[in-house]
Amino acid sequence: MRLTLRRPDDWHLHLRDGAALASVVRHTAWQFRRAIVMPNLKPPVTTTAAAAAYRERIRAALPAGSRFEPLMTLYLTDGTSPDEVKRARASGFVHAVKYYPAGATTNSDAGVQDLLKLHAVLATLEEIDLPLLVHGEVTDPAVDVFDREKVFIERVLASLVRRYPRLRLVFEHATTREAVDFVAAAGALVAATVTPQHLLLNRNALFRGGIRPHNYCLPVLKRERHREAVLAAATGGSAKFFLGTDSAPHAQSAKENDCGCAGVYSAHAAIELYAEAFDSVGKLDALEGFASVHGADFYRLPRNTDSITLIKEPWTPPGSYPFGDEVIVPFRANEPIAWRLAPEGG
Ligand code: NCD
Ligand code: ZN
Numbered sequence: 001m002r003l004t005l006r007r008p009d010d011w012h013l014h015l016r017d018g019a020a021l022a023s024v025v026r027h028t029a030w031q032f033r034r035a036i037v038m039p040n041l042k043p044p045v046t047t048t049a050a051a052a053a054y055r056e057r058i059r060a061a062l063p064a065g066s067r068f069e070p071l072m073t074l075y076l077t078d079g080t081s082p083d084e085v086k087r088a089r090a091s092g093f094v095h096a097v098k099y100y101p102a103g104a105t106t107n108s109d110a111g112v113q114d115l116l117k118l119h120a121v122l123a124t125l126e127e128i129d130l131p132l133l134v135h136g137e138v139t140d141p142a143v144d145v146f147d148r149e150k151v152f153i154e155r156v157l158a159s160l161v162r163r164y165p166r167l168r169l170v171f172e173h174a175t176t177r178e179a180v181d182f183v184a185a186a187g188a189l190v191a192a193t194v195t196p197q198h199l200l201l202n203r204n205a206l207f208r209g210g211i212r213p214h215n216y217c218l219p220v221l222k223r224e225r226h227r228e229a230v231l232a233a234a235t236g237g238s239a240k241f242f243l244g245t246d247s248a249p250h251a252q253s254a255k256e257n258d259c260g261c262a263g264v265y266s267a268h269a270a271i272e273l274y275a276e277a278f279d280s281v282g283k284l285d286a287l288e289g290f291a292s293v294h295g296a297d298f299y300r301l302p303r304n305t306d307s308i309t310l311i312k313e314p315w316t317p318p319g320s321y322p323f324g325d326e327v328i329v330p331f332r333a334n335e336p337i338a339w340r341l342a343p344e345g346g
Contacts, residue, residue, distance in 0.1 A: 001312040002342070003284060007304040008271055008291035010035040012133075012172055012193045012244025014106075014263070015058060015070070017041050019324030022061040024249050027267035027321075029068035031341060033304045036133070036244070037070045039098055040107040044075035048087045051094050071095045071299075073133065077110050082124040089128045095299055096131040096170070097121075101139045101152075105218045105262055106248065108135075115156055122164050131168040131299065134160075136179065137219055146203070149219050150178040161186055170298070173198065173246045175219045177229035183240055184233065191298050193244025194234045194290075196273035197264045197331065202227045213255045214329050217248060218262040234290055235283035242295035245270045251326035266331040268317055273331065275310050275339040309342040 013028060013035040015021050028035055037058065039045035045054050051072040058070040073096045074080070074088050080097070088094035100111035112118065125132050137148040138155060161169065167189065174180050174192040183192040197217060202224040205215045215221065234241050247270065248263030255261055266273060271291060278287045296303045314336040320327035 003275065003287070003310045003312075004307050005288045005310070006292035007033045007306050007308050008243060009033055009295055009304065010245050010247070010267075010270065011170070011242055011295040011299070012036055012038065012195075012246050013267070014038045014040065014246070014248040016249060017054070017057065020249065021058065023321070023323045024247075024265075024267055024328075025058060025061050025068070026063050028247070028270075029062055029066045031271050031308065033067065033306075034069045034071050034301070036095060036299075037072055039073045039075035040100065040105075042107050044077070044107065044110050045073070046075050046077055046080065046110070047084060048074070048091050048094055051088070052091070055093055071301075073098045075100070075110065076112055076118070076121070076132075078112055078118070080118070080121050082120050085121060085124050085130060086128060089130045094130075095301075096133045097125060098133045098135070100135045101137060103139050104135055104137050106250075116159055116163075122160075122167065126164045126167045129166075129168060131170055133170045133172050136171050136174075145220055146222060149174075149176050153178055153182050157182065161190060168298070170244075172244060173219060174230060174233070174241075175222050176226045180229055180233035180241070184238065188240075191240045191242065191294070192233075193242055193246070193295075194230055195244065195246045195264070196266050196270060196277060197221065198227065199231050199234060199277035200273060213257075213260040214331070214333070215264065216255075216260060216262055217246065217264040231277060231281060235278050235281055235286045237286050237289060239289070239294045239297060241290060242298065243270075243274060243291045244295075249323060249328045251323055252320060252329050253326060255329065264331050265328050268321060268330045269332065269337050271308065271310065272337050272339040272341060276337060279312075279338065310339050311342050312338060313340050314338055315340045
């Protein structure tokens with residue numbers, strides 16, 4: 001069976017920098033025309049000037065002839081000024097500002113202490129119509145790790161959306177029923193991205209026969225009833241839900257460690273994994289909207305005009321890929337994936 005789609009884009013991606021960037025960007029560029037590139041480098045990308053320099057490094061690392069286009073983001077901090085986000089908007093290459101709660105995840109030390117206190121910047125984002133991308137988890141250590149998304153919606157997101165009704169907002173990597181219900185019920189300016197792992201796995205995958213560090217990401221995998229709700233939302237045809245892999249490479253040594261990093265690497269097989277998830281509920285007809293249309297429309301960018309072809313034919317990713325001087329273990333390493341991407345023109 002073959003499935004031809006308008007070429008997709010990845011609306012949530014970590015590319016890292018330096019030799020690691022050069023190792024991973026080819027995987028994304030082979031499938032996607034564009035990707036929203038997350039700014040959580042060390043130090044984080046907090047200015048338009050830093051985003052311009054990072055964009056050039058990404059472009060320089062692309063395979064020859066690639067038409068891949070990185071869409072840049074700024075990392076929101078307690079010190080981000082309204083002028084900086086105006087400069088970002090005027091640049092034409094910064095497409096959003098990313099909110100990380102301080103300490104929530106990889107390289108988020110510079111994140112925001114209290115989002116609702118950043119009134120001047122939030123009002124400016126609303127006025128200049130630059131989207132805010134939200135890592136929707138509280139960091140309060142008293143809150144159970146599996147409840148942090150739900151509690152963020154109650155404590156922060158509900159007020160944010162009420163106070164800034166014209167703010168364009170993406171709830172990144174939605175993982176719970178509460179998140180997809182909130183987004184579905186909110187106005188048209190509130191959308192969400194969904195990762196392949198949260199469509200395909202529930203939290204049992206963290207402990208299958210022993211601890212599985214390569215399935216650990218943030219937000220952490222949830223119970224089966226949440227996976228089912230997120231899968232129903234992604235495959236339901238609503239323009240509010242679109243593809244964002246959150247592919248987040250970490251060296252094998254940083255994952256298989258007594259304090260392993262959060263992040264699943266899926267860029268090597270992203271669209272194939274989504275095809276598998278959509279196929280599992282008989283919704284392949286909804287894949288193109290989710291992967292290639294809703295995100296471009298939300299970001300007010302043109303839809304891609306060329307296409308890709310998927311073939312229902314199993315293949316098995318290798319146990320690892322090069323990652324700078326180290327290696328990364330990809331999602332589904334040494335285990336078959338039901339769909340594969342046809343070579344260009346294939
Ligand atoms: C991301 C990373 O490694 O940069 N990790 C993850 O588990 N998703 C950070 C993030 O998006 O939370
Ligand atoms: Zn991410």
